[in-house]
Amino acid sequence: MLAGIHHVAIICSDYQRSRAFYCDLLGLPIIAENYRTERDSWKLDLQLPDGSQLELFSFAEPPARPSQPEACGLRHLAFRVENLSDVIATLQSANVQVEPVRVDEFTNAKFTFFADPDGLPLELYELPALPR
Known part of the structure; x- marks a missing residue:
């Protein structure tokens, strides 16, 4: 059965701004950072202290969140x-x-x-x- 959360994926509208927010401000260390040419997209894997991860993605023109x-x-x-x-x-x-x-x-x-x-x-x- 389930053993825990491995990662949470977040799509951002401004990759550099979100990267600075999660890395510099919140202090999450980078596991891996990759640019995917075929998708024109960044994928940033960030480590949380409990071993789980955040994945930060950039995509061209992602739709807005419906409401919050x-x-x-x-x-x-x-x-x-x-x-x-x-x-x-x-x-x-x-x-x-x-x-x-x-x-x-x-x-x-x-x-x-x-x-x-x-x-x-x-x-x-x-x-x-x-x-x-």
Whole structure:
């Protein structure tokens, strides 16, 4: 059966802008970066700390996302963080708008939303500290 998520694929409208956002701002290391001449498309594989990956694609004139965040299909992509305040400060220092922090009514975990350069809804979800 399923063992976990291997990757999430994202299509961007401006490859260099999105590459800078995910690599430079969010700090995801590059696994591989390839240009596919036959498709006139970049494919960038990025490593997440848990071993899963993000794939960033560029395509000529991709269609816009129908609506956000309630379009049918993928609602948002959530990243687990250890310190929500630190990540928010990093995003805000780069002029990324971050929604006010909320608390999950079922888990008591803090979370917030922001968007990538194409408006893809992204979530930061802080897990409570593990007991020692």
